Every structure is written in C-alpha cells, then in structure tokens.
Amino acid sequence: MNTTKTITLSLVALLFLAISLFAVSNQDVQPRWYTDEQVLKGKDVFANNCASCHGYQAEKTIDWKKRLADGSYPPPPLNDKAHAWHHPYSQLHRIIKNGGASYDGKMPPFKDVLTDDEIDSAIAYFQSFWRDKYYGYWLERGGKN
Ligand code: HEC
Numbered sequence: 001m002n003t004t005k006t007i008t009l010s011l012v013a014l015l016f017l018a019i020s021l022f023a024v025s026n027q028d029v030q031p032r033w034y035t036d037e038q039v040l041k042g043k044d045v046f047a048n049n050c051a052s053c054h055g056y057q058a059e060k061t062i063d064w065k066k067r068l069a070d071g072s073y074p075p076p077p078l079n080d081k082a083h084a085w086h087h088p089y090s091q092l093h094r095i096i097k098n099g100g101a102s103y104d105g106k107m108p109p110f111k112d113v114l115t116d117d118e119i120d121s122a123i124a125y126f127q128s129f130w131r132d133k134y135y136g137y138w139l140e141r142g143g144k145n
C-alpha cells in the first residue's frame with residue numbers, strides 16, 4: 001500500500017469515528033423547556049433577588065451540608081452540585097414562592113416580590129448551569145411537572 005493511500009484510508013476512518021462519536025454524545029442531549037430570553041431575564045431576576053444567598057452563578061454555598069451555628073442549613077448551590085435537580089418544576093416554583101417556612105427553612109418567600117414569569121425565568125437561569133446529564137436526571141424525577 002502506498003503512503004497516499006494509507007493516509008487517505010486513515011482520514012476516512014477518522015471521519016467515521018468522529019461522526020459516530022458525535023451521534024453517541026448527541027443522544028443524551030434533551031431539549032430544555034426554557035428559551036434563551038428566559039435565561040437572560042432570569043440572570044437579572046437572580047442577581048437582584050437570589051445571588052446574595054445563592055451566589056451570582058448559583059454556586060453558593062459550597063459547604064451546604066454543614067449546619068450553621070443556629071442549627072439551620074446554609075443556602076445550597078442551585079447549579080447541579082447540590083440537589084436542586086431532585087425537585088420537579090412545581091416543587092422548585094413552590095419553594096421560591098413560599099420560602100422555607102413550611103419545612104423550618106430560612107429561605108424567604110417571593111410570592112409578593114416576583115411574578116410567576118419572573119420565578120420561571122429565575123429557574124431557567126439556574127438550570128442553565130446544569131450539565132445535560134443532570135438535566136436528564138431531573139426529567140426522570142418529574143421534570144417540568
Ligand atoms: C436570605 C437568603 C436567601 C435568598 C435571598 C434566597 N434563598 Fe433560596 N434558599 C435559602 C436557604 C437557606 C435555602 C435552604 C432551605 C431553607 O432553609 O429554606 C434555600 C433553598 C432554595 C431552594 C431549594 C434548593 C434545594 O436543593 O432543595 C431553591 C430552589 C431556592 N432556594 C431558590 C431561590 C431563588 C430562585 C431565589 C431568588 C428568587 C432565592 N432562593 C433566594 C436562602 C435564600
């Protein structure tokens with residue numbers, strides 16, 4: 001086999017490999033329920049109402065499993081590093097609306113502060129930090145229900 005032929009064959013093989021890898025990795029990607037506009041709007045809502053506790057990138061508190069001096073838990077990260085993805089949409093929406101009072105939590109209620117649309121956009125914003133794998137887990141646990 002001459003060199004040119006070998007190189008051509010290798011390139012063809014590589015191309016097929018690349019195509020099949022792309023097809024496999026793409027299987028896991030689920031379309032999201034929200035639009036880019038909602039994420040953009042949610043960024044403002046989140047910065048103005050949530051970031052002081054949950055961090056601007058929804059990354060706080062890193063040490064969220066450790067109780068505070070008063071026995072309560074600190075705000076958990078809302079990216080995919082804690083367990084926000086365990087809760088289906090209706091539960092996330094309810095926590096944000098009513099706060100933590102119903103389960104002895106410290107989270108303030110937002111029902112008199114934010115509209116349902118603004119709450120939706122805040123959810124879209126912190127979900128935009130979820131890797132596809134975790135978004136998939138969320139869908140399995142109820143997702144947009
Ligand atoms: C004053 C601090 C504070 C602010 C402001 C705040 N939170 Fe929280 N949040 C908490 C705390 C503390 C918890 C943990 C549960 C509890 O104590 O109620 C929590 C829990 C949550 C949870 C449940 C997470 C889980 O994994 O169970 C969600 C969702 C959430 N907050 C969203 C928001 C959003 C969205 C905003 C802004 C609209 C916001 N929070 C503003 C303190 C805050």
